[in-house]
Amino acid sequence: MDLLREARGVALMTTRFADGLAVDSDLVTAAEKAVGQALARLNGQADLVCFFICGEDPDDVARAGERAMRLAPEAQVIGCSATGVIGDGQGVELTPAVSAWAATLDGAEITTFALETLTAEDKFVVVGLPERGTDDHVAIILADPYSFPTDAFVERSVEVLGDLPLIGGLANGLQGRGSVRLFADGEVYTEGAIGVLISGAVRVSTVVSQGCRPIGPSMVVTRSEENLLLELAGQPALSRLEDIVSDLDEDDRELVAAGLQIGVAMDEYAERHERGDFLIRGVIGIDPEREAVAIGDIVEIGRTVRFQVRDAATADEDLYDLLDAHREELGRVDGALLFSCNGRGSAMFGTADHDPVALRDTLGPIGMAGFFAAGEVGPVAGHNHVHGFTASVLVFSSSGSAGGT
16 A cells, blocks of 8 residues: 555656647647646646647747747746657657656746847847846756856856756757747747746756767876867877877777867866766867867867867767666656757758657656757766757756755
8 A cells, every 4th residue: 555655646747747748730739739738737837837848830830839939828838949859758850749847846936037138339238137046046048049158157157147057959940041940938939039037946957968978098188278279188189089090990080080079177186087077178270380289169278188189979878877877866767858969860860859768768768859969068077058969958857855966
C-alpha cells in the first residue's frame, strides 16, 4: 500500500510539467492541439507556457502564436518561431509543427519581458530588462539573431544581471531574415528578444553540452591580437596547429577539415584540461603570412587553449554523461526545456530525435519541449555565453539546490 501511495505521489508530481506536439500544415490547428495537450496533462493550472512554431509563412506563424497565447489566459506565455521543434520525446525539423510546454510553478514569480536595442552615440543600449531581485533564479531568453546583438548582450550580461544564469536560444524562420516571430505577454514581435524571469520557490539548474573532444596538447597563448592567435607556447600558432594535425589519424583529420574548434580553459589552475573543461569556440580561418589562427572570440595572453573536434559519438557521449551526472546530483527531475542547435539533430546524428531521447533516457519521462536554435544560450563555469552545436537545457527538479549550475 505504501508503494502504491508513493507511486501515485510521483505521478502527481511529474504532471506539474507537461508537453505537447502537433504536426499539421494548418499552424493554428497545430497550436491548438499542442498547447491543448500540454495544458490537459497538467494536474493544476499552468503558470508558465512556452511554445515553438515551425512554419513556412511568417504570417501563419504569427496567427498560430496569437492563438497559442490566448489558450492560456491565466499563465505567463512566451514563444518563438523556429526551423524545427521538440516535444513529445521527439524532434521535428523543417516541417510545419508546433510544440508546447506547460508548468505549474506554485510559489514562483514569473515575469515576462521584451528587449529592444537603442543606439546611443557609438554603442547600443538594451532596454526592457526587468529589475533584478534577490530571489531570481534564471532568465529564459529567445532572440531574433538578425536584429538583436545577442552575443554582446549575453557576454556582458554580468554587468547588469550579475550572476543570473541565462538560458535559451536564437529563434529563426524557414525564410531566414525577416521571418522570425517572437511572442510574449500577448504581443507579437518581429525583432529584438523576449523572455521570462523566474524567481521565488522553484528549483532550477542548467546543463550545457558542447560535445567536443580535445586534440593535441593544452597550450598557453603567448601572443595574440584581437581574435588572432599569433603564438601558442612561444611558437607560431599555425605551426603548432599543423604539427597537431600531422599527428592525427585519417578520421580525425577529416573532422578537422569539417570544422575545427578551439577550447578556452575555464579553470586556469586545473592540473589537466580534458573534455568538458573548455568553453568551445570555432576556428574561422588562418593567416599564412602571419602564421596566425583566427577564432570566434578574443582570447587574452596567458589563457590556456586546446584545439578540439566534434563528431556524433563525442557529442552523444558528452550529453549523456552530463545528464547522468546532473540526475545523480539532483535526484528526481520533473521537467525541462531543451534548446538544441539546428546543426545537431539529423545533420549530426542522423535523427532529429537524438537530444530529446537522451533527456528521456537520463532524466525520465518528464514534461520536456524546446526547439532547434540558430545558436544556444547557456552558462559555462558561471558565465553566460552564446554557443553553437550545443544542447542547452533548463532543468526543473524537486530536490537539490536552487539556481543555475
